[in-house]
Structure formats: structure tokens, C-alpha cells
Amino acid sequence: MALLVNYIVSMAKILITRPEHDPLTRCLSHWNTKVIKNAKSKGNEVIELYKDRANRKEFEGRIKKVDPSLVLLNGHGNEDSVLGHDNEILVKNGENEALLKNRITYAVACSSARALGVTCADKDTTFIGYDEYFVLNLDSHFLTHPLNDKRAERFLEPSNKIANSLIKGHTCKEASDSSKQEFRENIKMLLKNISGPDDLEDVKDLFWNMSHQVCLGNQEAKL
Amino acid sequence: MNNEKEINETKVIDFSSDEEIRRLVVARLKVISSDTIKCIGNEGTFSRDQLIEHVQLGDKIGKTIEQIEMEWLRALKRGIISELYSEHG
Numbered sequence: 314m315a316l317l318v319n320y321i322v323s324m325a326k327i328l329i330t331r332p333e334h335d336p337l338t339r340c341l342s343h344w345n346t347k348v349i350k351n352a353k354s355k356g357n358e359v360i361e362l363y364k365d366r367a368n369r370k371e372f373e374g375r376i377k378k379v380d381p382s383l384v385l386l387n388g389h390g391n392e393d394s395v396l397g398h399d400n401e402i403l404v405k406n407g408e409n410e411a412l413l414k415n416r417i418t419y420a421v422a423c424s425s426a427r428a429l430g431v432t433c434a435d436k437d438t439t440f441i442g443y444d445e446y447f448v449l450n451l452d453s454h455f456l457t458h459p460l461n462d463k464r465a466e467r468f469l470e471p472s473n474k475i476a477n478s479l480i481k482g483h484t485c486k487e488a489s490d491s492s493k494q495e496f497r498e499n500i501k502m503l504l505k506n507i508s509g510p511d512d513l514e515d516v517k518d519l520f521w522n523m524s525h526q527v528c529l530g531n532q533e534a535k536l
Numbered sequence: 537m538n539n540e541k542e543i544n545e546t547k548v549i550d551f552s553s554d555e556e557i558r559r560l561v562v563a564r565l566k567v568i569s570s571d572t573i574k575c576i577g578n579e580g581t582f583s584r585d586q587l588i589e590h591v592q593l594g595d596k597i598g599k600t601i602e603q604i605e606m607e608w609l610r611a612l613k614r615g616i617i618s619e620l621y622s623e624h625g
Contacts, residue, residue, distance in 0.1 A: 337575035389578035396578070423577030446577035446600060453571045453583075464572075501620050510567040517608040518574075520616075524607065 325357045325480070325536040328381040332367040332388045332398035336456060337449055341387040341421055343459040344469040348385065348476045355480055357536075367397035372404070376412045382536055383417050385476055390422025393429055406432050414438050417485055417534050419475045423447050426527045434530025439485040441475055445525040448518040450511075467503070467515055468522065471495035479536050486532035496523035558598075561591050561605050576600060 329349060331342040342363070352359050360379050362371050367388065376384070386403070389396045393406035404410060406429045413433045419441045420426070426442035434440045449469070455462035474495045478488035500519050503512045565588050575581045579597055582590070590597035 336573060336581045337577075340575075391578060400578070446579065448577070448604065449575040451573040451575065453573050456573070497620060497623070504617070504620075509569070510564070511569050511572060514564070514568050514572065517604055520608055520611060521604045 325352075325383060326360065326379050326381040327352050327357055327383045327385065327476075327480075328360045328362070328375055328379060329385040330362045330367040330372065330387055330395075330397055330403060331364070332396070333364050334399050336451060338388055338398075339456075340449060340451060340459040340462070340465050340469070344465065344473060345385065345387055346460075348473050348480075351477055352480050357480060362397070365398050367403070368401050369397065369403050372397065373409060373412060381416065383419070383476070383479060384413060386418060386420040386422055386425075388422050390420065390425040390429075392424045392427040395420050395422040395425050395429065404429070413440065417441070417479065417536070419479075421447055421472055426529060430527070430529045436531055437534075439528065439530040439532070439534045441485060441489050441526070441528045443522065443525045444527050445521070447525075448521055450515055450518055464511070464515060467499045467519060471499060471519075471523070482535060484533045484535045485528055485530075489526060489528035493523050493526060496520075496526075554594075557602055557606065558591055558594065561602050562588055564605065565591065565601070 329345060331345055332338045333342045349359050349361065360375055360381065362375065386395045388403070389400055394402050395404050397403040404412060410429055410433050414435070415437045417439045418433065420430070421443070423443060423446045426440060426444045430440035430442050450464050452462050452464045455465070459465055471492050474492040475488045478491045479485070483491070496519050500516050503516050507513060565584060568584055570584050572584050573581055574587060576597060579600070582597065587597070587601060591601050592598070
């Protein structure tokens with residue numbers, strides 16, 4: 314009985330946005346199904362805003378109703394905003410950034426850590442993201458089957474590591490560190506077995522993503 | 537007169553340096569596979585040939601590609617390879 318109570322209490326609520334309107338968002342969305350599967354297998358409640366449901370109205374409504382402890386934002390972005398399906402603004406600095414307060418957010422959305430993340434982050438809020446463009450290299454043969462794309466895997470497994478580490482019970486700092494470690498491992502693996510110019514191209518871009526990933530606010534927060 | 541000459545010389549050196557970086561980046565891009573698609577955040581998705589065009593034009597996308605190249609070259613210069621391989625695990 315005590316175990317059951319513990320299990321129920323430890324269940325986290327996770328909100329994931331998965332817009333799909335171009336190669337980058339499609340790829341992120343597909344690779345996030347792995348995180349969703351993992352989260353559900355650990356008994357967490359996952360609320361998905363998929364394709365056109367990744368809009369501002371749904372996002373604001375769900376955040377208020379569900380009160381998730383982890384928000385995973387996949388999509389485009391800029392310094393002040395994170396975007397949803399068809400690049401609709403979901404959260405914007407100076408408008409509704411308070412929605413991310415008292416939670417952990419991981420945003421795979423370019424540059425959003427630069428201003429939006431800085432505004433949100435505080436002693437009760439963590440924002441993990443990128444302070445520059447997130448770069449992703451794909452193989453054109455796998456555009457319709459992103460999960461089979463080995464080049465995408467080099468970029469998105471380290472990215473997924475953040476959510477998976479948090480789900481495992483690690484702190485935000487540990488999650489970001491382990492993501493960077495996986496970026497490093499992929500760089501090392503490529504440098505060791507370099508088979509052509511594509512590998513070197515990926516090395517540079519993996520290094521870029523790793524260098525521009527930041528963890529702001531409460532480093533010790535966990536689910 | 538001397539000052540003006542110095543300023544002009546500096547400009548020439550800067551330009552030459554930018555041009556060299558551009559040439560290096562284009563040369564690197566030319567050898568990657570044509571199957572490569574690079575997504576650069578909200579700027580879009582680019583084929584190899586489109587990337588080369590952007591670098592040659594020196595626009596925002598081109599500058600970003602150059603910046604990525606330069607960050608890696610600087611990391612190499614400061615010893616990133618030995619840093620990576622001296623780590624445990």
C-alpha cells in the first residue's frame with residue numbers, strides 16, 4: 314500500500330508540444346515519441362499538444378488546467394518566444410512567460426534561452442535551452458522516416474537525454490550535464506571513426522549545440 | 537596621411553581574413569554529401585548547394601555557418617581534442 318501511495322505521489326505531469334510543419338519540427342516530434350514512451354513507462358502523465366493542437370490557446374489552457382512540473386517545448390523560436398504548429402507563438406516574453414514559472418522547461422527552440430529563459434529562470438523555475446540556433450543535420454533519404462536517420466540520432470539522442478534524465482529523477486544540472494556528455498561522446502565517436510566530410514560537418518554542429526545549451530535558474534530542481 | 541594609410545591597410549587585412557574564412561567554409565561545404573539537409577533553427581532547412589550560396593552571399597545564414605566553423609577552429613586551437621580524450625568515461 315505504502316509503495317502504491319509512493320508511486321502515485323511520484324508521478325509527474327509532463328506537457329509536450331510537438332508541432333510538425335517542416336523537416337526540423339517533424340524530426341523533433343518523431344524523436345520525442347521516444348521520450349513520451351519512456352515517460353509513460355515510468356508511470357508519468359504525458360499531455361501531448363500534437364500538430365495543430367500545438368497552438369497558444371491549447372497551450373495556455375493545458376498549462377493552467379494540468380499544472381505540469383515539466384514542459385518540453387519542441388519547435389522554432391527566437392530570443393523572446395517559443396513557437397508551435399505553423400509557427401504560432403505559444404509563449405512570449407512580456408506576454409505569458411509567467412506560465413513557465415515554478416516548473417522545469419526544456420525548450421529545443423533557437424535562442425529562446427537568451428531572453429525568455431533569462432526572464433523565467435528563478436529560484437523555483439528552471440529553463441534549459443539554447444542561447445543560439447539549434448542546428449540539426451539530416452539525411453534527405455530519411456525525411457519520411459526520421460527515426461531511421463542516423464545523422465539525426467547524433468543530434469537528438471543527446472537532446473532527449475535531458476528529459477530522460479529528469480524522468481529518471483536527476484536534477485536539472487545533472488540532466489543538462491549528461492546531455493552535454495552525450496554530445497561529447499558522439500563527437501568523440503565521430504572523430505575516432507571519421508568516414509568522410511559529413512562526419513566532420515556533424516562534429517562541428519554537435520559541438521555548437523553542446524556549447525550553446527544552457528541551464529538557467531534552479532539547478533537542483535527535479536521532478 | 538600615415539594614419540589614413542594605416543586604416544586602409546587594416547581594412548585590407550580584415551577583408552582578406554573574412555574572405556579567407558569564407559573560402560575555407562565554402563571549400564568544406566563543397567565536399568559534404570549532397571544528401572545533407574541542414575536545419576538552422578527558425579531560419580529554415582538548407583541543402584548543401586543552398587548553404588554554399590548563403591556563405592558566398594555573406595548573409596545571415598552564411599555568417600552563422602562561418603561562426604560555427606570558427607567556434608570549432610578556436611576549440612581545436614585551444615586543444616579540444618586532447619580535452620575530449622583526457623576525460624574519464
